[in-house]
Each structure stands twice: as C-alpha cells, then as structure tokens.
Amino acid sequence: MKKRFLSVTLLVTLFVIQAVYAEDLVRKKSDHDGYEWLEKISIAPRHHNFQGTFVYYADGHIESSRIIHKVDEAGEHERIETLDGLTRIVYRTNDALKCYLPESKKVYIEERWFRKFFPDLLPQPIERIYENYTYEKSILERVAGYKSQVVKLVPRDNLRYGYKMWVDVDSGLLLKVAVVDKDTVIEQFAFAAVEIGQEIDDRLLNTSSLSVSDDWKTIKLSTFAFGDDEPVWRLGKLPAGFKKITEMKRNLVGKSGLIDHIVLSDELASVSVFIEPLDNEAASPLPGFYSSRGAINIYVRELENKKITAVGEVPLNTIKLIGDAVLLRP
DSSP: OHHHHHHHHHHHHHHHHHHHHHHHHHHHHHHHHHHHHHHHHHHGGGTOOEEEEEEEEETTEEEEEEEEEEEETTEEEEEEEEOSSSOOEEEEETTEEEEEETTTTEEEEESOOOOOOTTOOSOSSOTTHHHHEEEEEEEEEEETTEEEEEEEEEESSSSSOEEEEEEETTTOOEEEEEEEETTEEEEEEEEEEEEESOOOOGGGGOGGGSOOOTTOEEEEEOEEEOOTTOOSEEEOOOOTTOEEEEEEEEOOTTOSSOEEEEEEESSSSEEEEEEEEOOTTSOOOOSEEEEOSTTOEEEEEEETTEEEEEEESSOHHHHHHHHHHEEEOO
C-alpha cells in the first residue's frame, strides 16, 4: 500500500513537472515569436522603400497624408505631405527635418527630431517593451491589399495605452495601428494605399520642386542637449517604466527664447516636458489638465515662477505623475 501511494505521488509529481515544463515552452515560444514580429516592425522602415497614402483618425477628425520613403547608403529620406486642410510638407533625412508651410510662407528647420512618424513607431532595441507590455498574436487580415499579421501590445498596468498593430507579413512594415484604452480605440493610423519595395525617383524627395520665393521666412529651431552632468532639473519618482531619454534647451514655434525640454519614454509611449519662465504680461494657461486630439494629454503646473507643461501619449494619471516629478536641483 505504501509503495502504491509513493507511485501515485511520483506520477502526480511528474505530471505537474511536465505541465509546468510544457507551459514554460509555450510561453518561451510566444515570447520568441513576439520578439521576431516586433523586431520586424522596428527595422522595416530602415530596410524598405515605400510610398502611399495613410489616414489618421481621432475624435471624429480624419486627416490624410501622402508619404514617400527611401533608404540608401546615407540612411533614410522621407517626404510627408498633408492632403487635408492647410498644407504641411515635411522633408526628413535621418533626424534632420524641414517643414514647409506654403500658406504662411515659412520653413522650419530642426536638426534633431525625437518624435516618430507612422509607420516608424517602434524603437530599436525593443527589449524594454516587455517590461511594460505583454504581447499577443491574433489573426491574419488584409490591409491596403496586403496580408497582415495582427499583433497586440497590452499594458501591464493603467499607466499607458495599448496598441493593436497590423503588420505586412513579408516586409514587416506597419500598415495600420490603433491606440486603445482598454477596448476603446482613441486614435488610429492606417494606409489606404501603399507600394512596398519599389524604386523611388530621387526627384520626389528633392525640395527644389517647391516654389519657395525670397519672401519666405526660414526659422531654425535650435537644440542644445545637456550632458549627463549638466541637467538643470531633477526628476523625482517617475511612473513605472518611464525613463529620461534626453534633456536639452531649445526654441519652439511661438516662443521668443530658449526653453528647457525633457524627453521621457517607456520605449513606446513618449512624453515631453517643457519648462519656461512665467510671462506675467501674457495670458498663461491655468494649472490643470488640457485635452488634445487622440492619445495626447496635457498637464500644466507652476513651480518657482516657472510653467511646467507635460505633453504625451499617455493617460491623464500618468501625465500628471510625470509633470509633478519635475523638481529644481538643490
């Protein structure tokens, strides 16, 4: 009887070990599969030419844009033109941007650009994404005529939004993405038409095709990044997963002087914090929350005669935690 009890116990133990082992294999396979798909999404814009029309939708607003993207030995070259409302044409070579506004006859130039454009939304490397999101693989669907794999990044907490992505199975290019708050889509980008892997004529990316006359005004937006031992501001406790990417001084459109700018990210969602002196002569927003379109939220507070504005693609509680974490250095 005792031997029989030991045998049953041993069988149960072996069954539990096998079940745990099998579950671990499934989890590791899922993690590996997720890594491969996210890696494809992150590197696709640096490996493939593409051109097409994509649509942005949020809060009942729809805006379409035309994008041309070429990769060569010098890196990435891109042209994005809005097709609705006032014309905006952005030319990008790697991190350097030129933005043309024909109606106001202005050109804005910026040498260091941190914000990503659709469809280049995932960072490199991507390892830290798993600290804050879980990966789910869904079904195959067609987007703009291409077979796409649907994958999801589900937040591990309430500090960030989730992402549902449609990925071209061949190139890895992101064809469509929805930013979701639980089950609610709050903004979406999607290609209506796109060609991937075709040769692109350099003339399509040449600014000389624009009719820029001598009466246009060129405004250079300067950026001066601080070294690790130079920051002016101290960050207190940040929401889990968010880290400072850089801190700099820069001038912005509509601002007369340089202001401080801190960029933070959890490797997917990004937040910018702008710090500037209070202008007692100009109307200033009252401290509190301000709504924007889609996933962008804004939080304003005052500190030691400074206005602190946090802007980012995160929920209200997260934008407040980040805005309140900015402190003066002792």
